[in-house]
Amino acid sequence: MPDRAPQPVDRTLPTEEARDLIALVREIVQREIAPRAAEEEEAGRFPREVFSLLSESGLLGLPYGSEYGGGDQPYEVYLQVLEELAGARLTVGLGVSVHSLACHALAGYGTKEQRAEHLAAMLGGGLLGAYCLSEPSSGSDAASLRTKAERDGDDWVITGTKAWITHGGIADFYTVLARTGGEGARGISAFLVPGDAEGLSAAAPEKKMGMKGSPTAQLHFDGVRVPDSRRIGDEGQGFAIALSALDSGRLGIAACAIGVAQAALDESLSYATGRRQFGRPIADFQGLRFMLADMATKVEAGRALYLAAARLRDRGLPFSKEAAMAKLFCTDTAMQVATDAVQVLGGYGYTADFPVERLMREAKVLQIVEGTNQIQRMVIARHLAGPESR
Numbered sequence: 390m391p392d393r394a395p396q397p398v399d400r401t402l403p404t405e406e407a408r409d410l411i412a413l414v415r416e417i418v419q420r421e422i423a424p425r426a427a428e429e430e431e432a433g434r435f436p437r438e439v440f441s442l443l444s445e446s447g448l449l450g451l452p453y454g455s456e457y458g459g460g461d462q463p464y465e466v467y468l469q470v471l472e473e474l475a476g477a478r479l480t481v482g483l484g485v486s487v488h489s490l491a492c493h494a495l496a497g498y499g500t501k502e503q504r505a506e507h508l509a510a511m512l513g514g515g516l517l518g519a520y521c522l523s524e525p526s527s528g529s530d531a532a533s534l535r536t537k538a539e540r541d542g543d544d545w546v547i548t549g550t551k552a553w554i555t556h557g558g559i560a561d562f563y564t565v566l567a568r569t570g571g572e573g574a575r576g577i578s579a580f581l582v583p584g585d586a587e588g589l590s591a592a593a594p595e596k597k598m599g600m601k602g603s604p605t606a607q608l609h610f611d612g613v614r615v616p617d618s619r620r621i622g623d624e625g626q627g628f629a630i631a632l633s634a635l636d637s638g639r640l641g642i643a644a645c646a647i648g649v650a651q652a653a654l655d656e657s658l659s660y661a662t663g664r665r666q667f668g669r670p671i672a673d674f675q676g677l678r679f680m681l682a683d684m685a686t687k688v689e690a691g692r693a694l695y696l697a698a699a700r701l702r703d704r705g706l707p708f709s710k711e712a713a714m715a716k717l718f719c720t721d722t723a724m725q726v727a728t729d730a731v732q733v734l735g736g737y738g739y740t741a742d743f744p745v746e747r748l749m750r751e752a753k754v755l756q757i758v759e760g761t762n763q764i765q766r767m768v769i770a771r772h773l774a775g776p777e778s779r
């Protein structure tokens with residue numbers, strides 16, 4: 390039996406324009422991303438030129454309005470673009486998702502003047518964004534963050550440390566959550582900080598298990614001064630803005646996870662139909678056939694779940710619970726399917742000669758970022774059963 394070459398995913402897309410978009414993304418993936426993914430991940434190299442190309446091609450502002458240079462695409466289309474990118478290289482797919490997350494505050498809560506001044510450059514002007522919520526002592530409990538922004542005339546002076554920032558040290562702009570008032574969620578405001586602001590510096594990138602090409606770094610704010618015109622939304626509205634960004638961001642993570650899972654499934658099928666043991670392709674053995682069937686079913690279920698949540702969002706309906714469910718299920722699926730893929734490839738799966746070991750290392754981070762999967766369960770349970778009593 391010959392190797393079964395992976396077939397492109399047969400997507401349900403709402404328009405001809407969306408079909409063209411996916412075709413363009415596949416071309417960029419084939420030409421610019423997939424051929425260098427393994428080598429550059431091993432070397433820890435961030436593909437800045439790929440992000441410039443994506444920006445020029447209109448792929449960094451897809452879900453935002455065209456009046457500011459966005460692509461006017463529904464979330465169901467944008468997420469499938471992310472899935473395609475992440476399947477080729479998570480550093481790129483997740484990077485686009487984080488960039489989009491960083492644009493969310495200004496696009497959704499900025500004044501007309503702020504949007505006119507900054508948004509077009511952010512969505513399609515070649516800039517790269519980052520989103521700064523986490524701190525060394527506040528991760529899941531993000532509302533306890535300590536980075537301060539203090540008023541000084543018409544300016545704000547930001548002091549503190551942000552942790553785990555994707556694109557930390559290389560971004561052109563940072564959406565930063567900082568404390569402007571008292572304790573808790575209501576004392577937090579959002580700011581748009583330029584990457585070259587005086588007093589802003591990045592530590593050396595973290596040495597991670599996977600996604601080594603994506604720099605993740607602590608950022609130090611040492612009296613970083615920004616004018617009040619860079620405060621987004623009202624004073625004290627920052628945490629609500631951050632949570633709203635995360636509802637959408639979680640759908641991005643879910644889509645990236647299905648990209649990783651699909652890539653692992655494709656590798657497994659291709660290998661299992663070519664590898665022979667006991668005189669037959671290993672894909673003949675029911676032990677593996679059932680495993681492949683379970684992997685494929687989970688991938689399809691995950692895709693259907695994130696698309697269902699995206700379609701709620703596209704219709705302006707509440708989607709927070711569904712986004713948490715999609716993030717939880719799709720990222721657990723990515724971990725399970727990538728782990729199974731290593732098993733399907735046997736000893737070869739455990740080596741860097743095949744991509745499944747990288748996919749397995751990459752899948753793990755998706756269960757942690759943008760709210761761990763324990764936190765997603767808390768969000769879902771609150772929607773189902775109301776807030777916990779103390």
Ligand SMILES: Cc1cc2nc3c(=O)[nH]c(=O)nc-3n(C[C@H](O)[C@H](O)[C@H](O)COP(=O)(O)OP(=O)(O)OC[C@H]3O[C@@H](n4cnc5c(N)ncnc54)[C@H](O)[C@@H]3O)c2cc1C
Binds near residue numbers: 522523605754763764
């Ligand atoms: C590669 C990478 C990139 C990242 N990029 C960004 C970024 O761009 N911007 C940003 O702001 N942050 C980013 N993060 C941070 C990420 O969002 C946090 O790591 C995550 O929110 C968890 O926080 P923590 O690591 O402090 O873990 P903790 O909050 O300390 O949690 C530790 C463990 O305790 C569990 N836990 C905590 N509270 C509860 C609870 N109430 N009930 C049950 N279990 C609980 C968690 O689920 C986890 O298993 C990134 C992280 C990584 C690893």
